[in-house]
Amino acid sequence: MEPRVSGLYAEVSSLPTPVSADVTEQKLQETRKSYTVTGEWIQSDLVRGSRLHFSQQWTLTADDHKTVTSVLPPGACAPRAGELLSRLSPASGLRAVVRETGGQQLLEIWAGHGLRKCLNLTAHNQHGRVYDDAQFGCLSWSECEDKLLYVAEQSRSTAAHTHEGQPAFGKDRSVYCEDWGEGLTGKSVPVVCVVNLQTGAVRVLQGVPPHVSPGQALWAPGGQSVFFVGWCHEPFRLGLKFCSNRRSALFRLDLDGRCECLSEENVSVSSPRLSPDGAALVFLQGRVFGPHNQCLSLQELELQSRKLSTLVPVVCRPQSREFAGVYEALPPSCWSADSHRVLFSSACRNRKDLFVVDRRTKKVSSLSDSLSQDYGSWKLLTVQKDLMVVCCSSPNIPPTLRVGFLPSAGEAVTWQTLQQPPVTFDFHWRALDVTPTPEEDNTHYSGLDFGAVLVKPAHSVYGPKVPLVVFIHGGPHSQFPAEWNTTTAGLAKLGLAVLMVNYRGSTGFGQDSILSLIGQIGCQDVRDVQRAVLTALQSDETLDPKRLAVIGGSHGGFLSCHLIGQYPDFYRACAARNPVINAATLLGTSDIMDWRYSSVGLQFSYDQIPSAEALTSMLEKSPITHAAQIRAPVLLMLGGKDRRVSPHQGLELYRALKSRASPVRLLWFPDDGHSLARVDTQAECFLNTVLWLHQHL
Numbered sequence: 001m002e003p004r005v006s007g008l009y010a011e012v013s014s015l016p017t018p019v020s021a022d023v024t025e026q027k028l029q030e031t032r033k034s035y036t037v038t039g040e041w042i043q044s045d046l047v048r049g050s051r052l053h054f055s056q057q058w059t060l061t062a063d064d065h066k067t068v069t070s071v072l073p074p075g076a077c078a079p080r081a082g083e084l085l086s087r088l089s090p091a092s093g094l095r096a097v098v099r100e101t102g103g104q105q106l107l108e109i110w111a112g113h114g115l116r117k118c119l120n121l122t123a124h125n126q127h128g129r130v131y132d133d134a135q136f137g138c139l140s141w142s143e144c145e146d147k148l149l150y151v152a153e154q155s156r157s158t159a160a161h162t163h164e165g166q167p168a169f170g171k172d173r174s175v176y177c178e179d180w181g182e183g184l185t186g187k188s189v190p191v192v193c194v195v196n197l198q199t200g201a202v203r204v205l206q207g208v209p210p211h212v213s214p215g216q217a218l219w220a221p222g223g224q225s226v227f228f229v230g231w232c233h234e235p236f237r238l239g240l241k242f243c244s245n246r247r248s249a250l251f252r253l254d255l256d257g258r259c260e261c262l263s264e265e266n267v268s269v270s271s272p273r274l275s276p277d278g279a280a281l282v283f284l285q286g287r288v289f290g291p292h293n294q295c296l297s298l299q300e301l302e303l304q305s306r307k308l309s310t311l312v313p314v315v316c317r318p319q320s321r322e323f324a325g326v327y328e329a330l331p332p333s334c335w336s337a338d339s340h341r342v343l344f345s346s347a348c349r350n351r352k353d354l355f356v357v358d359r360r361t362k363k364v365s366s367l368s369d370s371l372s373q374d375y376g377s378w379k380l381l382t383v384q385k386d387l388m389v390v391c392c393s394s395p396n397i398p399p400t401l402r403v404g405f406l407p408s409a410g411e412a413v414t415w416q417t418l419q420q421p422p423v424t425f426d427f428h429w430r431a432l433d434v435t436p437t438p439e440e441d442n443t444h445y446s447g448l449d450f451g452a453v454l455v456k457p458a459h460s461v462y463g464p465k466v467p468l469v470v471f472i473h474g475g476p477h478s479q480f481p482a483e484w485n486t487t488t489a490g491l492a493k494l495g496l497a498v499l500m501v502n503y504r505g506s507t508g509f510g511q512d513s514i515l516s517l518i519g520q521i522g523c524q525d526v527r528d529v530q531r532a533v534l535t536a537l538q539s540d541e542t543l544d545p546k547r548l549a550v551i552g553g554s555h556g557g558f559l560s561c562h563l564i565g566q567y568p569d570f571y572r573a574c575a576a577r578n579p580v581i582n583a584a585t586l587l588g589t590s591d592i593m594d595w596r597y598s599s600v601g602l603q604f605s606y607d608q609i610p611s612a613e614a615l616t617s618m619l620e621k622s623p624i625t626h627a628a629q630i631r632a633p634v635l636l637m638l639g640g641k642d643r644r645v646s647p648h649q650g651l652e653l654y655r656a657l658k659s660r661a662s663p664v665r666l667l668w669f670p671d672d673g674h675s676l677a678r679v680d681t682q683a684e685c686f687l688n689t690v691l692w693l694h695q696h697l
Contacts, residue, residue, distance in 0.1 A: 019041065021381040037058045037060065049679050059071075060072070094116070129153050137215070138150060138217050140219050146197050181238065182643040192208065212230030212231060216270065216272060230250075239592040239644060276339050291598065297312060311342065339359075340358060354367045395455045398423065398484050428457075431454075434535050452502060471491075494690060501528070564632040573693055576634065577676055578639055590645065628656075633665075638667070640668060
């Protein structure tokens with residue numbers, strides 16, 4: 001069976017996914033224009049054990065009514081080896097690339113006739129490594145296209161000073177240096193950098209307040225100042241990845257070092273985006289602490305008047321089938337050409353949808369194809385020249401690019417698929433709405449429901465009844481939209497049904513749903529998953545109630561282990577990746593210690609000392625308290641470099657089960673972190689999970 005599973009995983013995991021896009025425009029005639037769409041894709045290669053980046057181009061023609069009249073066949077895929085960042089200049093179409101090769105980081109400028117300029121940023125020695133992550137990283141062209149803006153780690157020679165400002169020698173070289181946690185290891189003191197493309201000079205901007213770490217920088221109109229987000233790192237840094245609740249502010253810094261704060265105090269901000277006319281800036285804003293991923297508001301700052309207003313408020317409880325709020329970062333380009341509308345994609349119940357808000361009316365509308373239910377997920381990659389480029393997928397349809405022009409208000413989009421996916425799969429899927437029983441209702445947030453996505457193979461290989469794998473997302477404040485998922489597709493291809501559960505607290509159901517989980521982990525979320533499973537079994541008689549398994553990672557692993565402990569006769573097998581097992585022992589080892597307090601309903605403060613009551617509450621809500629009741633065989637997969645959920649969490653359960661002779665197997669990945677994201681790790685996890693389920697189902 002092992003070769004078959006490996007071959008199947010290679011098939012589903014090697015399908016590429018678009019991650020970004022650019023659009024350039026060229027006038028052909030008075031009534032016709034040509035558009036070049038460049039999509040950047042990522043693809044797993046199991047032979048190399050790495051991810052490949054490549055680009056592909058399409059040429060479209062459109063009339064003066066902004067209707068696509070033709071789509072030419074795409075060009076060949078072009079590899080983008082070593083690229084960390086890339087950005088097209090808006091006017092002349094120059095392409096800036098930060099590339100890593102031979103241990104050096106280079107800045108390249110590409111034009112129509114090849115490489116125009118190349119700078120060795122490492123040799124300049126003005127800063128450390130350039131940031132290419134989604135949290136801090138950026139690459140921004142100035143209006144005159146003679147300067148580039150980016151963020152990098154502060155130079156070690158600059159940073160190697162004591163707090164008195166004197167050089168550090170001897171034992172001071174071993175002083176602990178904080179960084180921003182899981183997924184951002186080694187990223188400690190970011191600086192905003194400007195390179196002058198005419199002179200080749202690299203400059204680190206001065207004047208950033210010393211208590212903040214800058215990132216997500218972009219040029220302000222006029223090119224004499226920049227905007228950036230500054231995350232407060234005092235009194236110490238907390239993990240930032242997947243956490244939109246960190247105290248931060250929007251700043252403006254001129255090139256002479258004068259800095260001012262533009263946003264409110266004691267909020268969290270991100271994704272600043274300047275309008276094409278340079279008159280307004282939009283950004284996302286949320287609360288500090290509490291749930292580490294929340295419903296956000298979309299704020300607008302009018303630059304001349306300094307007036308701040310809310311374009312899209314936090315949605316507490318959405319109406320049925322209506323817009324449910326903003327939960328994810330804005331794409332790099334999200335404005336309409338006339339600067340009147342802002343576009344974004346966001347979770348909406350069990351789907352991900354595409355939305356537009358009009359600045360003048362503040363009305364939010366959906367732009368996805370309402371007549372077609374083929375795609376459960378719409379993700380905006382960019383909108384430029386009013387041409388939208390989106391990534392669409394479903395549990396049975398791998399990611400593909402679609403384009404459409406932004407229409408006038410109230411009109412529908414005419415969508416074009418640039419290229420059909422190389423393969424589709426014979427699965428059936430549907431979204432389920434799940435209602436808690438009166439006993440399961442949350443009295444503080446009464447009347448909330450939640451959802452799930454059920455994926456089934458069209459033809460069963462297990463007889464009249466299909467085994468069901470319950471797949472639980474982590475976070476807990478994240479979502480399983482009806483989109484392409486390699487694990488789900490692989491399991492369904494093997495003949496298993498998969499139920500992906502969006503319990504109360506998942507994104508896409510409003511802020512009330514997120515807040516309802518605070519203080520209720522290990523109880524409300526466990527019951528919600530169980531209720532979703534019962535709902536699926538009752539609605540589909542082909543699912544086998546005697547062959548149930550549960551899988552999940554992080555908080556999904558936490559719930560998986562809770563379920564087999566609280567319902568020991570219900571599930572036949574469990575596979576958990578980096579699960580939270582004992583929140584009390586996790587408190588001192590996690591990079592997001594604030595969540596350990598918030599999750600059990602306690603307020604967090606930086607100077608907090610753990611109390612017996614707090615630790616007791618954390619322990620009582622943890623799966624370890626039910627370990628003695630676990631009968632289902634458990635597969636644990638742990639990352640040795642996990643800084644969010646220490647691998648010792650999984651080891652704690654492993655020892656508890658081993659001491660009771662309960663079937664348990666542990667896989668240890670010494671070089672992987674919380675997401676177990678390495679290509680070889682993901683392949684091994686899938687293979688072992690399938691073999692474990694096959695053995696015990």
